[in-house]
Amino acid sequence: QEYTALKLQVKEWSPKMAEAIKGKIEDDAKVYFVPATLRPETMYGQTNCFVGPKIKYGLFKLKEKEYVVVTKRAAWNMAFQGHFFGSESFPKSQDQLPMVYEAPGSDFVGTLINAPLSFHTEGVYILPMESVSAAKGTGVVTSVPSDSPDDYATLMDLQKKADYYGIKKEWASKEIHPLIDTPTYGNLTAPTLVKQLKINSPKDVTQLAQAKDLAYTEGFYKGTMLVGEFKGEAVSAAKDKVRKSLYDSGDAFPFADPMGKVVSRSG
Ligand code: ZZB
Numbered sequence: 001q002e003y004t005a006l007k008l009q010v011k012e013w014s015p016k017m018a019e020a021i022k023g024k025i026e027d028d029a030k031v032y033f034v035p036a037t038l039r040p041e042t043m044y045g046q047t048n049c050f051v052g053p054k055i056k057y058g059l060f061k062l063k064e065k066e067y068v069v070v071t072k073r074a075a076w077n078m079a080f081q082g083h084f085f086g087s088e089s090f091p092k093s094q095d096q097l098p099m100v101y102e103a104p105g106s107d108f109v110g111t112l113i114n115a116p117l118s119f120h121t122e123g124v125y126i127l128p129m130e131s132v133s134a135a136k137g138t139g140v141v142t143s144v145p146s147d148s149p150d151d152y153a154t155l156m157d158l159q160k161k162a163d164y165y166g167i168k169k170e171w172a173s174k175e176i177h178p179l180i181d182t183p184t185y186g187n188l189t190a191p192t193l194v195k196q197l198k199i200n201s202p203k204d205v206t207q208l209a210q211a212k213d214l215a216y217t218e219g220f221y222k223g224t225m226l227v228g229e230f231k232g233e234a235v236s237a238a239k240d241k242v243r244k245s246l247y248d249s250g251d252a253f254p255f256a257d258p259m260g261k262v263v264s265r266s267g
Contacts, residue, residue, distance in 0.1 A: 003036035003137055004243050005083075005255035006116060007068075008049055011123050014110035017103070021059065024100050029065040033113055033126065034074075036137030036255050039219075040243040041235055042144040044227050046118040047174040048125050050141040050154070051105030052132035057139065058099040069108070071139035072097065074255075083253050105132075109167060115142065116251035117228070117242075125171040129154050131202060137257055145176050145190055147219060149211035152176075152190040154202045180223040180235055187226060189215050 010031040013021070025031070033049055051057065059067045060075045068075070075097050079090065091097050111126040118124060124143075131150065132141055145152040158165055158172040178187035185192040193199075193211040202208070223235035229245065230238035246252035 001038075001257050003038060003255045003257060004040040004246065004252050005034050005036050005138065006040075006043065006142060006246065006252045007032040007034060007250075008113040008115050008124075008142065010111060010113050012112040014108060014126070016107045017111060020103065020107065021101055025059065025061075025067060026065050029067060031059065031067045031069060033069045033108075033111075033140050034138050034255075035140040035142035036074075036257065037142055039144070039147065039239075040246055040252070041225065041228075041230075041239045042147045042179055043115070043117040043142070043242065043246070044119060045144045045146045045177055045179045046115040046124055046142050047120060047145055047151075047155070047176060048127045048143045048172065049113060049115065050127055050129035050132055050143055050151070051108055052130070052134060052139060053104065053106040053109070053128040055105050055132060055134045055139050056102055057105060057108065058097070059101040061098040061100055067100070069140065071134055072099070072102075073134070074138035075099070077257065078255065081254075081256060083255070110171065116246065116249070119177055120174050124174060125167075127155075127158060127167060127172060128165060129202070131205070138255070144179075146179050146187075147189050147215060149190045149193050149199065149208055149215055150202070152194050153199050153204070153208060156194075157202050177227070179225070179227055180219055181226050182218045182223050184218050184222070185215075189219060189223075 076094050108126045112123045115124045143151040145155050155172050162169040181187045197207040199207045225231050225238045
């Protein structure tokens with residue numbers, strides 16, 4: 001399954017990480033969180049980025065002064081796909097990956113990152129999401145609450161229980177802009193579906209799976225872009241153009257997940 005892997009550069013580390021990586025990477029190094037997405041056309045609406053609080057993530061060195069934060073499993077896949085890691089240093093096993101630090105997702109929460117194409121040019125925050133799968137994509141998930149029911153339900157929960165989750169409420173309260181107009185669900189597909197299917201929390205997994213399917217289908221076949229370079233075009237036409245533009249600008253690269261859940265999705 002081919003994902004678009006986006007590069008979200010760290011602007012300011014969470015206090016825990018700032019302390020932990022002192023002396024482990026160059027002061028002027030660039031570090032990117034790398035979420036894998038099937039919906040590049042929604043990147044305008046990124047409001048935050050999710051990690052699994054209990055999942056382990058590594059900082060992997062790509063080249064001088066450049067690192068990515070992903071699961072070890074994803075770094076291993078990236079190595080095979082030749083995006084990174086010069087061939088002279090090709091790892092023979094996962095233990096040979098150039099990992100400089102490893103920490104659970106919870107340590108990264110509160111880190112401020114730059115999300116390419118997002119309205120929120122001031123940056124967005126790393127937040128925890130229990131349902132992130134370590135066995136899919138990169139283990140990092142960029143969040144688009146206007147068009148992803150899972151993201152919307154999780155954000156509402158984080159806002160309600162900010163103290164419980166150990167986050168600042170503002171981190172989960174970035175404005176949600178309409179991106180895609182659809183005949184059935186209007187221009188905020190995910191919030192509409194969450195309401196219609198009476199989803200009250202991220203634990204309503206059955207309804208959330210149903211909402212995700214409905215949102216994918218409606219968005220792809222009937223959606224029209226309301227924003228961005230391809231405003232006014234059908235989502236089915238804009239998707240590949242946004243993806244290409246992200247590849248051309250160097251903000252993203254293709255990433256295949258050979259072992260990921262095998263489902264065929266349009267686009
Ligand atoms: C941004 C986005 C915007 C996404 C949207 C979806 C939607 P699939 O079909 O099951 O492969 N995702 C990626 N990796 C993980 C992970 N490890 N654990 C949990 N979720 C993950 O799902 C691919 C989508 O699931 C990806 O695309 C990502 O969220 C998330 F408007 O990225 B998406 C209706 C969905 N809308």
